Amino acid sequence: DGGITQSPKYLFRKEGQNVTLSCEQNLNHDAMYWYRQDPGQGLRLIYYSQIVNDFQKGDIAEGYSVSREKKESFPLTVTSAQKNPTAFYLCASSKDRGKTGELFFGEGSRLTVL
Amino acid sequence: AQTVTQSQPEMSVQEAETVTLSCTYDTSESNYYLFWYKQPPSRQMILVIRQEAYKQQNATENRFSVNFQKAAKSFSLKISDSQLGDTAMYFCAFMKHNYGGSQGNLIFGKGTKLSVKP
Numbered sequence: 001d002g003g004i005t006q007s008p009k010y011l012f013r014k015e016g017q018n019v020t021l022s023c024e025q026n027l028n029h030d031a032m033y034w035y036r037q038d039p040g041q042g043l044r045l046i047y048y049s050q051i052v053n054d055f056q057k058g059d060i061a062e063g064y065s066v067s068r069e070k071k072e073s074f075p076l077t078v079t080s081a082q083k084n085p086t087a088f089y090l091c092a093s094s095k096d097r098g099k100t101g102e103l104f105f106g107e108g109s110r111l112t113v114l
Numbered sequence: 115a116q117t118v119t120q121s122q123p124e125m126s127v128q129e130a131e132t133v134t135l136s137c138t139y140d141t142s143e144s145n146y147y148l149f150w151y152k153q154p155p156s157r158q159m160i161l162v163i164r165q166e167a168y169k170q171q172n173a174t175e176n177r178f179s180v181n182f183q184k185a186a187k188s189f190s191l192k193i194s195d196s197q198l199g200d201t202a203m204y205f206c207a208f209m210k211h212n213y214g215g216s217q218g219n220l221i222f223g224k225g226t227k228l229s230v231k232p
Contacts, residue, residue, distance in 0.1 A: 033219075040123070042205060042222040058219070090159065101147045101209040101220060105159040 002027045006091050006106035013078075013085070013113050021076045021109045023091035031098045032074035036060060037088040037108070046089075049074055050097045078111060086113045116141040118208050120223035127196045128231055134181075135191045135226050137206030143167075145211040148182065148189045149220065154202040162204070165189065167211075196230045203227050 004025045013019045025032065031050045035043040045058030049068040063082025068074055074093075078085045088110050092103040117140045127133035139148070150162040165173045165182050172180050177194045193200055206223040 035222075040224055042118075042224040043220075044222075045219055048219060088157075092159075098219070101149060101164065101207075102161050103151075103159075103220065107156070107158045 004091055004093055004104055004106035006089075006109050009107065009109060011109060011111045013111060015113055016080045018077055018079050019085075019111065021078070021089055021091075021111070023074045023076065023106060024072055025074075025091075025093045025104075026072060027093055027095070027104060028071070029093035029095045029104070030071070031094045031096075032068070033092040033094070033103065034058075034064070034066065034074070034076045035090045035092065037090055043090065046076065048098075085111055087111060116143070116208050116210065116221050118206050118221055118223035120206055120226050122226045123224070124227045124229070126229040126231055127193075129196055129198060131196055132192060132194045133196055133228065135193075135204050135206075135228065137189045137191070137223060139187050139189065139206070139208050141187070141208065141210065143210045147209045147211065148180075149207040149209070150178070150180070150189075150191045151205045151207060151222075152200075152202045153205065153225075154199075159205070163191065193228075198230050198232060201228060201230045 007022045033048040034046040044060050047066040049055035065077045090108045091106045119138045146167045148165045152162045153159040163175045179192045181190045203225045205225045207220040209220045
């Protein structure tokens with residue numbers, strides 16, 4: 001079955017450590033996105049990529065980095081520069097570079113900083 | 115900048131009844147898209163319904179329909195014959211239309227938690 005796989009589902013990190021969240025899709029979609037979800041805050045866009053080897057900052061990119069070396073993969077690194085990294089992170093993809101606005105989401109990764 | 119406001123943090127409805135979730139938005143764009151996304155307790159978010167601003171006809175998908183009032187910048191979701199499986203967070207979202215091809219950058223509201231009670 002086609003879909004988006006995020007791993008790990010739960011992750012704990014000590015302050016000062018970088019951590020990388022994985023996102024893989026087998027939908028052959030061009031565009032991929034990372035959103036952050038906080039309680040009562042909705043979703044906020046961190047980074048997005050429309051094609052391989054290209055990505056753009058979203059609204060809250062500070063303290064995060066991404067890469068897009070393969071069409072199927074869009075990993076997100078939460079760096080120690082991110083001041084409040086504890087959150088739920090959602091990866092999404094869309095076909096046609098997002099023209100329709102229909103996003104397909106993974107099940108998310110919950111990051112907790114101890 | 116565009117904003118999306120959902121004024122109802124939580125709602126509940128009895129099974130088989132009808133419920134309406136509110137959403138208002140602010141934009142100076144004339145052409146855009148509006149969406150309702152559903153996030154069930156399993157947390158995988160899915161698209162419920164989509165409306166293109168240039169279309170006057172309200173979108174419908176089975177038991178889900180919208181009331182799109184462009185002048186009032188209002189986009190409410192009506193769920194008819196509510197089912198237990200409708201229990202979820204519902205997010206209203208906005209995307210402006212870029213004539214060179216939209217980028218899929220959605221702006222989400224804060225969500226409404228809907229509980230369907232047996």
